[in-house]
Amino acid sequence: MSNDEFPTERPAVVTCGLPYANGDLHVGHLRTYVGGDAFARALETLGQETAYVSGSDMHGTPVAVNAEQEGVDPAEFALDWHEQYEETFPKFNVEFDNYGHTHDETNTELTQEIVRTLDEEGYIYEKEIQVAYDPDADQYLPDRYVEGTCPYCGEKARGDECDEGCQRHLEPGEVEDPTSTITGNPAEYRKRPHKFFEVSEFADYLTEFLDGLEGTSNARNQPRQWIEDGLQDWCITRDMDWGINYPGDEDDTETDDDLVLYVWVDAPIEYIASTKQYAERVGTDEYDWERVWKEDGDIIHIIGRDIIQHHTIFWPAMLEGAGYNAPRAVAATGFITINGKGLSTSRNRAIWAKEYVDEGFHPDLLRYYLTTTGGLQQDVDFSWDAFQEKVNGELVGTVGNFWYRSLLFAYRNYEGTPEADVSEEVRERIEGAIGQNRDAVNDYDLREVGRAATQLAQFGNEYIQRNEPWKLTDEEPERAAQVIRDCVQIAKAVGVLLEPIAPDKAQNLWEQLGEDGSVADAHLEETLEAPPRNFDEPGELFEKIEDERVAELNEKLEEHVAAAGDDGKSEADAETETDDTDASESDDMADEDTADLEPLLEDRIGFEDFQDLDIRVGRIETADGIEGADDLARLEVDIGFETRQVVAGIKQLHDLDELPGTNCVLLANMEPAELFGVESNGMILAAGEEADLLTTHGDAEIGEKIK
RNA sequence: AGCGGGAUGGGAUAGCCAGGAGAUUCCGGCGGGCUCAUAACCCGCAGACCGGUAGUUCAAAUCUACCUCCCGCUACCA
Numbered sequence: 001m002s003n004d005e006f007p008t009e010r011p012a013v014v015t016c017g018l019p020y021a022n023g024d025l026h027v028g029h030l031r032t033y034v035g036g037d038a039f040a041r042a043l044e045t046l047g048q049e050t051a052y053v054s055g056s057d058m059h060g061t062p063v064a065v066n067a068e069q070e071g072v073d074p075a076e077f078a079l080d081w082h083e084q085y086e087e088t089f090p091k092f093n094v095e096f097d098n099y100g101h102t103h104d105e106t107n108t109e110l111t112q113e114i115v116r117t118l119d120e121e122g123y124i125y126e127k128e129i130q131v132a133y134d135p136d137a138d139q140y141l142p143d144r145y146v147e148g149t150c151p152y153c154g155e156k157a158r159g160d161e162c163d164e165g166c167q168r169h170l171e172p173g174e175v176e177d178p179t180s181t182i183t184g185n186p187a188e189y190r191k192r193p194h195k196f197f198e199v200s201e202f203a204d205y206l207t208e209f210l211d212g213l214e215g216t217s218n219a220r221n222q223p224r225q226w227i228e229d230g231l232q233d234w235c236i237t238r239d240m241d242w243g244i245n246y247p248g249d250e251d252d253t254e255t256d257d258d259l260v261l262y263v264w265v266d267a268p269i270e271y272i273a274s275t276k277q278y279a280e281r282v283g284t285d286e287y288d289w290e291r292v293w294k295e296d297g298d299i300i301h302i303i304g305r306d307i308i309q310h311h312t313i314f315w316p317a318m319l320e321g322a323g324y325n326a327p328r329a330v331a332a333t334g335f336i337t338i339n340g341k342g343l344s345t346s347r348n349r350a351i352w353a354k355e356y357v358d359e360g361f362h363p364d365l366l367r368y369y370l371t372t373t374g375g376l377q378q379d380v381d382f383s384w385d386a387f388q389e390k391v392n393g394e395l396v397g398t399v400g401n402f403w404y405r406s407l408l409f410a411y412r413n414y415e416g417t418p419e420a421d422v423s424e425e426v427r428e429r430i431e432g433a434i435g436q437n438r439d440a441v442n443d444y445d446l447r448e449v450g451r452a453a454t455q456l457a458q459f460g461n462e463y464i465q466r467n468e469p470w471k472l473t474d475e476e477p478e479r480a481a482q483v484i485r486d487c488v489q490i491a492k493a494v495g496v497l498l499e500p501i502a503p504d505k506a507q508n509l510w511e512q513l514g515e516d517g518s519v520a521d522a523h524l525e526e527t528l529e530a531p532p533r534n535f536d537e538p539g540e541l542f543e544k545i546e547d548e549r550v551a552e553l554n555e556k557l558e559e560h561v562a563a564a565g566d567d568g569k570s571e572a573d574a575e576t577e578t579d580d581t582d583a584s585e586s587d588d589m590a591d592e593d594t595a596d597l598e599p600l601l602e603d604r605i606g607f608e609d610f611q612d613l614d615i616r617v618g619r620i621e622t623a624d625g626i627e628g629a630d631d632l633a634r635l636e637v638d639i640g641f642e643t644r645q646v647v648a649g650i651k652q653l654h655d656l657d658e659l660p661g662t663n664c665v666l667l668a669n670m671e672p673a674e675l676f677g678v679e680s681n682g683m684i685l686a687a688g689e690e691a692d693l694l695t696t697h698g699d700a701e702i703g704e705k706i707k
Numbered sequence: 708a709g710c711g712g713g714a715u716g717g718g719a720u721a722g723c724c725a726g727g728a729g730a731u732u733c734c735g736g737c738g739g740g741c742u743c744a745u746a747a748c749c750c751g752c753a754g755a756c757c758g759g760u761a762g763u764u765c766a767a768a769u770c771u772a773c774c775u776c777c778c779g780c781u782a783c784c785a
Contacts, residue, residue, distance in 0.1 A: 156782095217724075218711070305711075306780075334712075335779060342779060374720080379712065379779060386719080389734060396745065405744035412743085447721095451732085465741070465749040473743095484743095540745060632783050648785060667785080683785040 005442050007048035011288060012298035014040040014050060015271040017307055018057035018102065021081035022066060025088050025353040027382055028304075028336040028343050031370045035333055035446060036302035037094040038371050041500035042441045042449050047523045048298075051287055053274035055100035055107070056082040060263035061143040061160075064242040065181075074242040075103060088353050092363040093503050098278035102244075102266050107273035111266040112247040115236075117322045119247070123198045124236070130173040130189035131239060132159065134180035140239030141180055141187055148175035172235050194259075195237045195246060202317040203231050209316050214329035215444055216377040218305055223312040234314060236262045268315045271301070272324075298328045305332040305377075331444045334379035336370075338557070349561045351382060359553070364502035365391050365542075371501050372450035384553040388545045395502075399457045399494060400542035403509055406464065406487035407538035413473055416514065416534035417488050418481035426486040427528065429459055430493045434524050437497055446501070453497035460490040488513070493527035495519055505541050512538045614669035615685075615706035616640070617696055623659040635659070635684065637666055640703020644668070647680035650693065665694040665706060 006012075016036035019029055033054070040052035058078035067077035082101045089096065100106065118124050132141040132148075143160040150157035151174050159175050172194065178187040206227055213220050237246055243260030272293050279289035291297055301311050311330050319326055336343050343350050356366060369387055372394075374380040410416060422430075433456040440448035464487050472480035492513055499506035499519045510519035514535035618637040625633050633656055635646045646666065667683040685694040 161781095222711075337779070340778085377712085378720095381719090386734095389719090392745095393734070397747065401744060401747055405748080409743050455732090461744095461748055462750095464743075468741075468743085470741090470743045542745085544745065632785095646785080647783090649783065650785090680785075686785075 006043055006298075006438075007046045008298055010297050011049045011051070011292050012043060012300060013271070013275050013289075013292050014043065014052045014300045014302065015274075016052075016054040017301070017303035017311075018055055018267055018270055019085055020060070020062070021056045021058050021078035021085075021101070022062050023081070023345065025085060026343065026345065027338075027351040027353070027356070027366070027370070030092055030094075030353060030366065031336055031380065032302060032304050032333050033089060033094045034092060034367045034370050035331075035376060037092075037096075038367065038446055038449070038500045039300070039302060039331075039441070039444070041503060041520065042437070042446070044520070045496065045500060045522065045524060046438060046441055049287070051097045051275055051278050051289075051292075052095070053098045053100075053271065053278055054096055055098075055102060055104075055270040055274045056085055057263065057267045057270070058082065058101050058103040059243040059260070059266060061145055061238075061240070061242075064240060065144060067242075078103065091357050092353070093367065096274075098274045098281070100270060100274040100277050102263075102270045102273075104273070106277050107266060107270050108244050110273045110276065111244050111261065111269045114269060114318065114322045114324075115261065115265065116247045118197065118318065121321055121323075123201065123321045124195055125198065126193050127196050128191045128193050129171075129235070131192040131194070132173075132175070132178040132180070132187040133190045134183055134185060134187050136185055137180065137182045139182075140190075140192065141178070141182070142172065142238035142240050145181050146175060146178045146187055147181055148178040151176050171232065172238070192239065194235050196233045197236045197265075197314075197318070197321075199234045199314060199317050200231045202320060203227055205320055206231075206313060206316060209320075209326055210312065213312070213327070215300070215331040216333075218377055219303075219308050219312055219330040219332045222308050226309065226313060231313070234262075236265050238262050264310055264314060265318070268310065268318070271299075293324055295325060297325060299325060300329045300331070301327055302331050302333065305334060308332050329444060331376055333376050334374065337379060337381045339383045340381055347561060351557070362504070364505045365395065368395060368450065368501055371446040372454075373447075375447055376444060384550045384557070388547075388550045391542070392544050394454055396542045396544050398454055398461065399498065400540060402457045402460045402464075402487075403491050403494070403512075404538060404540050406460065406484070406491045407512060407535070409464075409469065410484050410488050411535065411537050414481065414484065417531050418485045419533070420478070420482045420485040422489045422528070422530075423482060423486050426463070426489060430456065430490065430527055433493060433497060434527060437524065450498070450501050453494050453501070456490060456497060457494045460487055460494065463487065463490070488531060489528070492531050496522050496524065496527045508541055512536070512541075613667060616666050616668045617700045617702055617704045617706065618644070618664050618666040619702050620659045620662050620664055623656040625656060637664060637682070637684070638702055639666055639668060639682075640701070644682045645680070646682045646684055648684040648686070650684070650686060659693075662693070663696045663700070663702075665696070 014036055016033050019025065019033075036054070037052060040050050043050040056078065058075075063078050064074050067074040070077065078101070086099055089099065115124070132146040133139070134141055134145075141159065144158050146159035148157060148159070150170070157170060157175055159170065159172070159178070161170055173189065178189065179185065180187045206223070210220055210223060210227075237259045238261075239258060240260055241258050243263065244266045246259045246261055272289070275287075275289045275292060279287045284290075292299065303311055308330070311327070311332075316326055318324075338349050338351065341349060357363075365387070369382070369390055370380070373386070373390065410418065433452050436452040436455075437449055440446070440452060464483065467479075467483040469480045469483040469487075472483065491509065492515075495506045495509040495513070496519060499522070503520060506519045510522075512535060514532035616639045618639040621636040621638050621643060623633055623635050632647050633650055635648055637644050637646055644666070665685040667685065686692055687694065
């Protein structure tokens with residue numbers, strides 16, 4: 001690793017965390033991919049040789065589970081999403097040099113090769129561990145196929161992490177009281193040999209690695225804590241079919257013995273595989289992937305902050321162990337909030353990629369918003385109001401206006417670039433912007449990259465105002481030509497500097513100036529070279545967003561958040577997990593009538609299943625809100641035999657004072673759960689989003705069973 | 708509860724990591740200018756005791772400790 005400034009003499013690769021092939025892309029994803037794209041473009045503008053790669057993450061249990069639910073093959077399921085992503089990114093001018101996926105041949109081979117190397121180097125050992133097994137389904141239960149109790153905090157947890165409690169990553173076999181998510185039955189633990197990667201061996205190496213790591217500070221600091229707490233060896237195999245086979249285990253025909261690599265092993269290797277695919281396509285003379293990954297290239301990872309651990313602990317350890325080059329930088333982006341509240345796919349509180357495209361907005365507007373609204377590491381709020389303000393104020397008012405007035409003036413009076421030299425003042429100002437841009441790139445600061453451009457445009461506006469060329473054309477034509485010459489140069493410079501963020505708009509300007517080729521290929525020095533002598537009449541490059549439009553958009557957003565409500569899903573997992581239903585929800589979110597109602601379930605259940613539900617008439621004795629929770633109330637409900645404490649999400653929807661004395665309907669044999677530290681022993685039935693409380697019509701006795 | 712981020716003029720933000728003239732930019736407000744330009748653009752004014760307390764220091768928004776309050780992720784499923 002080296003701390004030479006960009007541009008370096010070496011090839012660089014910029015990668016983005018792989019999107020998990022399991023759901024629609026939204027503005028939160030886009031932030032990372034636009035960020036990576038803009039950064040890669042900015043490096044190229046500096047003159048840095050750069051490849052920008054990523055790919056879809058196809059493996060893992062969520063894909064397997066969701067594919068199974070839909071009754072399709074996991075490969076088919078994941079590939080569908082993969083293709084959708086491939087089509088979506090270009091719509092946002094996110095142009096990967098290569099976009100592959102983890103299930104392709106390149107990645108499969110490379111993954112096995114790297115694991116084999118790690119094995120040969122002695123970093124992998126086999127150990128028997130207890131693996132959850134479902135006797136009914138006759139299969140082992142990796143990761144999210146199993147639920148249970150967290151051994152550290154006692155909360156309910158998934159097989160791979162304590163998602164509700166302490167957030168710890170759980171290794172296979174750690175979860176207590178395992179139950180199968182396939183059948184719901186208790187699972188048993190069986191001994192199985194699994195492979196472990198000796199991450200613990202790399203503690204010293206990783207500490208040193210982090211000292212030199214560039215990027216955002218959270219990526220550097222967060223893992224230090226983990227290292228201090230002591231690194232655990234990492235179980236890198238799983239008992240399932242879907243995934244890349246453990247090397248040497250390929251020919252296994254016995255279904256019982258399927259051992260595939262854990263998804264987090266092959267996922268980052270896709271960075272290398274994708275780079276390799278790119279190099280093979282353009283020729284290794286053009287781009288030497290092996291130099292980048294095995295020798296001295298500059299490797300830059302752009303990721304979401306939720307996967308810092310994988311990129312600063314597991315991944316560099318794997319690279320080091322397998323004899324590969326270490327990353328130079330890990331830049332972890334913050335999250336996106338919507339109107340100040342957390343983005344939630346399950347509640348449809350999101351701006352979907354497709355939705356933005358359908359609204360007909362130019363991609364560069366969103367790119368500008370996402371890259372310049374907050375620092376890379378900061379969480380950024382998205383609202384249509386702020387979007388409008390930024391577009392109208394900065395892009396239309398400052399940049400677009402300056403471009404248009406300069407070129408139009410130049411066209412009308414000189415039919416292009418006036419014949420004069422750029423003034424000393426303007427030359428220096430542009431050089432200042434170049435420096436600002438270079439520093440910004442070296443700080444991984446995209447917002448500052450944007451500011452270098454917009455502030456230069458602002459200077460242009462000041463400059464033209466101050467010199468009033470419209471007053472000079474008659475009296476001092478030479479002076480007027482000089483001023484406009486300067487403005488045209490500034491306009492061009494702004495275009496080159498803005499290209500990483502608004503590539504399409506910059507290209508439009510480029511063409512208006514009569515330049516050949518692509519502005520994307522222009523380096524910073526171009527900012528000081530004269531545009532062609534003649535160009536045509538320019539047009540306006542940015543349009544204002546009207547207030548009515550914003551009002552409409554706000555309304556739509558509110559509607560679809562309300563339509564999704566809280567009901568649609570019970571396992572409301574964030575981001576990628578259970579997005580299968582979200583996909584359809586977002587498609588018809590604007591529909592009227594029955595769109596608001598949950599569709600009827602196709603599956604019928606038998607009477608016996610119904611008998612399993614012990615539903616009782618109860619009477620609410622007390623009701624009070626739970627502090628810190630928006631909706632939850634703690635109720636005490638008399639069900640004849642006893643009084644149960646129940647937590648219900650009805651706090652805001654009912655006047656709690658009126659509830660005591662009311663009859664209610666309670667599912668008595670519901671598994672107890674703890675919500676906000678309060679135990680809930682049963683479940684109150686209520687209808688819909690408004691949680692309209694179910695009660696009895698007549699004089700049913702307290703404790704009577706509902707049949 | 709765990710982890711992370713934040714608290715700076717009316718709103719939104721920069722600065723803090725490498726302490727030093729009472730502090731950035733954008734929006735908004737007020738006043739003025741210009742008319743080449745998408746009622747754009749330019750200039751000026753008002754407005755902040757930089758969350759609280761205690762330290763370190765000649766000097767703190769910037770470092771340390773404690774506190775309060777926000778926000779995000781996961782749980783507000785019932």
